[in-house]
Amino acid sequence: MSTTRKLRLGPLPKLESSKLTFACPASLKADLDRYAMLHTQAYGEAVDAMTLIPHMLEAFMTGDRGFRSQSHVQQKRAARDTTSP
Numbered sequence: 760m761s762t763t764r765k766l767r768l769g770p771l772p773k774l775e776s777s778k779l780t781f782a783c784p785a786s787l788k789a790d791l792d793r794y795a796m797l798h799t800q801a802y803g804e805a806v807d808a809m810t811l812i813p814h815m816l817e818a819f820m821t822g823d824r825g826f827r828s829q830s831h832v833q834q835k836r837a838a839r840d841t842t843s844p
Contacts, residue, residue: 766794770802771814 783791791808799805820826 766798766801768794768798768811768814768818770804771806771810774813776813 788808791811795806795808795811798811
């Protein structure tokens with residue numbers, strides 16, 4: 760089985776970005792660096808942990824049913840509020 764099939768995060772799209780700074784445990788940073796190395800091997804394009812983090816967070820939030828459900832409820836409320844007299 761190739762490394763590509765083992766990674767949940769596929770090739771990265773080009774996106775407009777905003778800069779955020781955060782602190783994480785050293786063990787998480789090491790895991791992110793390892794993931795970046797595997798991603799580079801799988802897709803042939805060099806990436807670092809900082810490049811991967813936004814895509815990982817987006818994938819996490821997309822897969823979070825509770826977040827999606829709550830977002831959907833808020834969107835419905837906003838749409839109703841803008842159409843109400």
